[in-house]
Amino acid sequence: MFARSGFVLLFEPQWGQVRNMATLKDITRRLKSIKNIQKITQSMKMVAAAKYARAERELKPARVYGTGALALYDKAEIEAAEDQAKHLIIGVSSDRGLCGGIHSNVAKNIRNQIAELTAAGKEVKIATIGEKLRSLLYRNYGSHLLLTFKEMGRKPPTFGDASIIASELLSSGFEFDKGAVVFNRFKSVISYSTEAKPVFSFDTLTNSENLSIYDDIDADVLRNYQEFSLANIIYWSLKESTTSEQSARMTAMDSASKNASEIIDKLTLTYNRTRQAVITKELIEIISGAAAL
Amino acid sequence: MKVQTSKSFIGKVPSSAGGMSFTFASPTEVYYMEANVKQVDVPTMTGNFGILPAHVPTLQVLKPGIVTVFDEEGAQSKYFVSSGSMTVNADSSVQLLAEEAAALDELDITAAKANLDKANAELSSASGEIERAEVLISIEAHEAIIKALE
Numbered sequence: 001m002f003a004r005s006g007f008v009l010l011f012e013p014q015w016g017q018v019r020n021m022a023t024l025k026d027i028t029r030r031l032k033s034i035k036n037i038q039k040i041t042q043s044m045k046m047v048a049a050a051k052y053a054r055a056e057r058e059l060k061p062a063r064v065y066g067t068g069a070l071a072l073y074d075k076a077e078i079e080a081a082e083d084q085a086k087h088l089i090i091g092v093s094s095d096r097g098l099c100g101g102i103h104s105n106v107a108k109n110i111r112n113q114i115a116e117l118t119a120a121g122k123e124v125k126i127a128t129i130g131e132k133l134r135s136l137l138y139r140n141y142g143s144h145l146l147l148t149f150k151e152m153g154r155k156p157p158t159f160g161d162a163s164i165i166a167s168e169l170l171s172s173g174f175e176f177d178k179g180a181v182v183f184n185r186f187k188s189v190i191s192y193s194t195e196a197k198p199v200f201s202f203d204t205l206t207n208s209e210n211l212s213i214y215d216d217i218d219a220d221v222l223r224n225y226q227e228f229s230l231a232n233i234i235y236w237s238l239k240e241s242t243t244s245e246q247s248a249r250m251t252a253m254d255s256a257s258k259n260a261s262e263i264i265d266k267l268t269l270t271y272n273r274t275r276q277a278v279i280t281k282e283l284i285e286i287i288s289g290a291a292a293l
Numbered sequence: 294m295k296v297q298t299s300k301s302f303i304g305k306v307p308s309s310a311g312g313m314s315f316t317f318a319s320p321t322e323v324y325y326m327e328a329n330v331k332q333v334d335v336p337t338m339t340g341n342f343g344i345l346p347a348h349v350p351t352l353q354v355l356k357p358g359i360v361t362v363f364d365e366e367g368a369q370s371k372y373f374v375s376s377g378s379m380t381v382n383a384d385s386s387v388q389l390l391a392e393e394a395a396a397l398d399e400l401d402i403t404a405a406k407a408n409l410d411k412a413n414a415e416l417s418s419a420s421g422e423i424e425r426a427e428v429l430i431s432i433e434a435h436e437a438i439i440k441a442l443e
Contacts, residue, residue, distance in 0.1 A: 061320065065390055075383065076382070221339070225378050232390060
């Protein structure tokens, strides 16, 4: 008899025989739309691959810059005092989706940090870089949101962007004692890890005991230095974040196009079978009509 | 210029054998990465510093001017920096992070002179503290460029 494709039978309810074998037109329509989707995801993958190549190239000097900026804090072992009450969390993400778990990983990390900090009685504010992150957080943590930065993700980030972000944070009026930047650090094309790097305030720096080994420092120099370091760290996290995002988008679009190709293969088989079934049916009708004469 | 990667000492042990781990970068380019150089001359807000290995730790903010790097063979390389920060740590590692840096042969003296004239003209028409400060910074930077190229 007609070869029924198991693919279609999946949606047949168990009670009664319902004829919902797809007509040729349905299958044609579905096939066309999935082919389009496959083309789109394929081209998105190509675009992401090109952007990733560029982002990775620009990441190399940015990494030197970022680790250089953090070197002082590492080597002088500067740490904020435990009783600091005001925390600022800077979440780095972007406006664009279809990149796997990039935004949700950062949001998850931020949520965990907020839970810890509010349990310890600290005041926490969030600055989000990227619309996606804001939309993930505003529902439950809307009261903590201090600043959002939009229009991230379309073009590669520059040091100018980082300076704007840093100056907005510093002039926001929230005098934070300790801060953290949460971003996705790029490890390789297929992996990235979500990390939080500390950001220190001007007061922490001045009150740190290890700072006394550094000669010839006055308050002005220190303030300029601290503001510049903040911009550096943000710049570095932006660069790492875009590289991770582009590589994640590449992987996501690649698996989407593979899945689409599989569905296209299955559907093409179903289409051919259905087409043959229709032809056979017509033939039978003609023949039995002729035989009846 | 020769760029050597040498591991810098971690911790407060001062580096012996007269090496300093020198890292010089701008956001878009790395010039030296943990390289072993003899001396670096740096223009800072509190004056020009000559940094040798085992220099006392310090933090400085840069002002527009020339950075001269004397590498191990004594050859000099000059770069113009616009601004940035410099850190000398206790283990004799130096991080020089410039906001913008260019090798001297990438700068055009006629363009610098034209920009300086334009900035001087803007000074008289600048209104408000922030605008005035921006124009003054522009003047300072261009004067330093011209001085560096002459």
